[in-house]
Amino acid sequence: MASVYEEQTHIEQVARHTIAILVSNEPGVLARVIGLYSGRGYNIDSLTVAETDHIAGLSRITIVTTGTPMIIEQIKAQLGRLVPVHKVSDLTEEGPHVERELALIKVVGTGEHRVEALRIAGIFRARAVDSTIDSFVFELTGSSEKVDAFINLMKPLGLADVARTGVVAIARGTEAL
Amino acid sequence: MSKNEMTGAAIIVRALIDQGVEAVFGYPGGAVLPIYDEIFKQNHLKHYLGRQEGGCLHAAEGYARSTGKVGVALVTSGPGATNAVTGLTDALMDSIPIVCLTGQVPTHLIGNDAFQEADTTGITRPCTKHNYLVKDIADLPRVMHEAFHVASSGRPGPVVIDLPKDIQFADGIYQGPEAFDHRSYKPKTDPSTEKLDEALRLMANAKRPLFYVGGGVINAGGEASEDLVKLVRATGFPITQTLMGLGAFPTDDKQSLGMVGMHGLYESNMAMHDCDLMIGIGVRFDDRVTGRLDAFSPGSTKIQIDIDPSSINKNVRVDLPIVGDAGKAIDYLLKGWRAKKMKADGAALDLWWKVVNKWREKRCLSYTPDKTIIKPQEALEHLQAAMEKDAREYYVTTEVGQHQMWAAQYLQFRQPHRWMTSGGLGTMGYGLPAAIGVQVAHPDALVVDVSGEASFMMNMQEMSCIAQYKLPVKLFILNNQWMGMVRQWQELLHGGRYSESYTDSLPDFVKLAESFGWTGMVANDPSELDDVIDRMLTTEGPVIADIRVDQKENCYPMIPSGAAHNEMLMGPGAVQDADVSAAGKALV
Numbered sequence: 211m212a213s214v215y216e217e218q219t220h221i222e223q224v225a226r227h228t229i230a231i232l233v234s235n236e237p238g239v240l241a242r243v244i245g246l247y248s249g250r251g252y253n254i255d256s257l258t259v260a261e262t263d264h265i266a267g268l269s270r271i272t273i274v275t276t277g278t279p280m281i282i283e284q285i286k287a288q289l290g291r292l293v294p295v296h297k298v299s300d301l302t303e304e305g306p307h308v309e310r311e312l313a314l315i316k317v318v319g320t321g322e323h324r325v326e327a328l329r330i331a332g333i334f335r336a337r338a339v340d341s342t343i344d345s346f347v348f349e350l351t352g353s354s355e356k357v358d359a360f361i362n363l364m365k366p367l368g369l370a371d372v373a374r375t376g377v378v379a380i381a382r383g384t385e386a387l
Numbered sequence: 388m389s390k391n392e393m394t395g396a397a398i399i400v401r402a403l404i405d406q407g408v409e410a411v412f413g414y415p416g417g418a419v420l421p422i423y424d425e426i427f428k429q430n431h432l433k434h435y436l437g438r439q440e441g442g443c444l445h446a447a448e449g450y451a452r453s454t455g456k457v458g459v460a461l462v463t464s465g466p467g468a469t470n471a472v473t474g475l476t477d478a479l480m481d482s483i484p485i486v487c488l489t490g491q492v493p494t495h496l497i498g499n500d501a502f503q504e505a506d507t508t509g510i511t512r513p514c515t516k517h518n519y520l521v522k523d524i525a526d527l528p529r530v531m532h533e534a535f536h537v538a539s540s541g542r543p544g545p546v547v548i549d550l551p552k553d554i555q556f557a558d559g560i561y562q563g564p565e566a567f568d569h570r571s572y573k574p575k576t577d578p579s580t581e582k583l584d585e586a587l588r589l590m591a592n593a594k595r596p597l598f599y600v601g602g603g604v605i606n607a608g609g610e611a612s613e614d615l616v617k618l619v620r621a622t623g624f625p626i627t628q629t630l631m632g633l634g635a636f637p638t639d640d641k642q643s644l645g646m647v648g649m650h651g652l653y654e655s656n657m658a659m660h661d662c663d664l665m666i667g668i669g670v671r672f673d674d675r676v677t678g679r680l681d682a683f684s685p686g687s688t689k690i691q692i693d694i695d696p697s698s699i700n701k702n703v704r705v706d707l708p709i710v711g712d713a714g715k716a717i718d719y720l721l722k723g724w725r726a727k728k729m730k731a732d733g734a735a736l737d738l739w740w741k742v743v744n745k746w747r748e749k750r751c752l753s754y755t756p757d758k759t760i761i762k763p764q765e766a767l768e769h770l771q772a773a774m775e776k777d778a779r780e781y782y783v784t785t786e787v788g789q790h791q792m793w794a795a796q797y798l799q800f801r802q803p804h805r806w807m808t809s810g811g812l813g814t815m816g817y818g819l820p821a822a823i824g825v826q827v828a829h830p831d832a833l834v835v836d837v838s839g840e841a842s843f844m845m846n847m848q849e850m851s852c853i854a855q856y857k858l859p860v861k862l863f864i865l866n867n868q869w870m871g872m873v874r875q876w877q878e879l880l881h882g883g884r885y886s887e888s889y890t891d892s893l894p895d896f897v898k899l900a901e902s903f904g905w906t907g908m909v910a911n912d913p914s915e916l917d918d919v920i921d922r923m924l925t926t927e928g929p930v931i932a933d934i935r936v937d938q939k940e941n942c943y944p945m946i947p948s949g950a951a952h953n954e955m956l957m958g959p960g961a962v963q964d965a966d967v968s969a970a971g972k973a974l975v
Contacts (some may be wrong), residue, residue, distance in 0.1 A: 233571070234571055236568060237510060237520065238518075238520075241509070241512060245512055245513055247514050248857060256859065280704070283700055284697060284700070284701055285697070287695075287696040288697045289698035290696060290697070291542075291571075291695065291696075291697050292517075292519040293516070293537060293571065293572045294571055294572075295571055296570070296571040357555060
């Protein structure tokens with residue numbers, strides 16, 4: 211006699227989705243969202259949250275998550291069920307959107323390495339926001355891939371520390387959440 | 388002081404009264420004393436003192452399940468709140484509207500590991516539909532009323548309001564429960580009429596249709612069940628019900644195939660497997676219902692009507708998902724079917740019924756009576772016959788295990804809200820405290836807790852509560868001296884190694900009953916059964932009937948873990964240890 215675990219006849223493709231959630235900015239709302247993900251075994255690749263409308267008391271949470279189409283559908287339905295959630299929008303599914311991340315990257319080094327780091331920063335349009343004679347802190351915005359690429363290039367040049375915000379995203383065009 | 392100026396504790400009690408609450412199930416403690424003081428000063432709502440907070444929550448659930456109204460519990464901070472967690476989770480799993488008020492240490496002590504402090508909102512976040520921590524007296528009236536709205540609307544569920552003690556003492560202004568529009572919480576209740584029209588078209592063209600209904604129909608209110616009966620009659624289709632849905636349609640009706648699922652009836656499961664149109668209403672395709680997912684009803688078009696979008700496509704992909712209130716959907720389908728003078732495919736339906744009736748001929752619930760040992764199935768059949776004859780309306784609660792499944796198989800429910808059982812969470816110890824809530828809500832009704840001796844002992848302290856309020860609850864213990872379902876699984880899946888499933892050192896249930904002022908009686912022999920049942924029903928006040936049943940009896944039919952609907956075990960000897968795969972054993 212077989213079991214559900216053995217007889218999955220086809221494996222559904224796992225896809226990356228960027229989901230924007232508009233919530234009431236009240237205590238515990240982030241814990242509700244995160245608890246839902248951990249409790250039901252969903253993935254969080256990146257999460258950002260900040261108040262976006264102080265007067266209306268609204269915050270926007272952006273979550274990058276991966277899952278099969280059925281799981282992604284569940285995630286959205288489960289998020290929609292939370293009482294303080296106003297709106298859930300799957301930016302990946304709903305059309306073109308812009309995704310950006312901000313990173314602060316500390317590179318420590320002298321001589322050739324230091325010059326090369328500064329030159330690559332120029333190519334990536336990263337700004338040096340802090341400098342000592344043997345270190346830089348670069349500020350870089352862009353897609354996650356661009357940030358990844360820059361960090362990889364900095365590794366042999368004295369990469370010391372990285373802080374990233376995680377993805378924020380917004381739909382292109384006139385549509386608003 | 389203006390008429391609406393009052394303390395937080397007074398606001399709480401006033402809000403309960405204005406919400407129409409008549410019964411509160413609770414247990415006092417330091418952090419809720421101001422509320423208990425207000426309860427003392429009024430005569431509108433009655434407080435029922437449980438014997439442990441876990442019991443209070445199940446009592447509130449029993450009240451809610453048997454009335455359709457919100458059940459209210461009141462417990463103190465710390466251990467009071469943590470004891471409430473099982474009942475809250477139970478209510479969440481079975482969609483039962485509960486408002487649970489928990490005391491909390493004063494706001495300035497929160498986070499200091501104060502005496503009897505627990506992070507109640509943190510602990511209960513995953514086991515409630517929503518929860519609140521009231522830190523400002525100005526929020527209190529709104530939160531109180533909002534909690535009732537959230538608990539009872541959409542897909543019902545438990546709501547916790549955590550109430551720091553200083554808020555209970557603080558002065559505030561009471562506001563009544565005026566209609567308000569919640570900023571973000573707006574459950575969709577109106578189903579799409581286009582989709583329902585599509586459902587009607589599918590129904591008219593189906594060759595092997597089947598209604599599959601669950602607790603959502605019961606939660607939609609009595610009218611939903613009445614309309615469901617009319618719809619099922621108008622279409623002539625067979626109908627199967629989940630454990631939660633028993634009574635949404637009369638279970639002994641000729642169109643009813645009985646319960647579906649792991650211990651469902653043969654005809655029900657076979658019909659699920661072979662139907663070509665499944666009309667799911669208020670169901671969530673739970674794993675106890677579906678069995679092996681990739682073999683679940685392979686040839687059917689599936690319609691699912693549910694108020695909770697997250698219940699749709701969770702386990703089983705459906706072809707026509709319809710989000711909305713089950714009652715509204717059934718009403719639309721009934722009116723549509725009638726107005727358009729729709730007809731089922733008569734010839735195909737006749738053929739389908741012939742197939743279904745063949746399955747019925749298997750008589751899957753038959754068992755072999757014994758001259759000397761009472762069979763649990765026999766005990767329930769006799770109980771059913773006696774309850775039929777009783778002039779009172781009967782309500783049944785259960786604990787969890789074999790007795791629960793037998794009760795679901797052998798007892799009949801013709802109306803909603805008559806059958807209270809812990810389905811999703813499977814909480815042993817549920818039935819006795821739940822019976823308190825049922826009997827409080829229906830003082831003149833016959834309330835029977837069909838129990839096992841092991842489950843009963845999990846919350847037997849509530850016998851004291853039942854005695855205090857003179858609630859005439861009848862406790863019908865199918866006593867086989869084993870955790871029967873554990874024993875059954877050990878027999879079928881673990882080579883008969885009965886690890887820790889024997890209930891040793893049981894009390895003398897007759898003496899136990901008498902010590903609480905109940906009446907106790909025992910049946911050892913089939914010849915004593917009817918007499919004991921009759922005496923149980925006719926004796927005034929609460930009764931324990933200790934029915935000593937066959938220790939070896941197993942519950943069939945059974946879909947073993949990881950098997951499909953058409954792979955049911957029909958009786959003893961049908962399964963060997965080796966038949967169930969390792970992965971199947973890993974399933975619960």
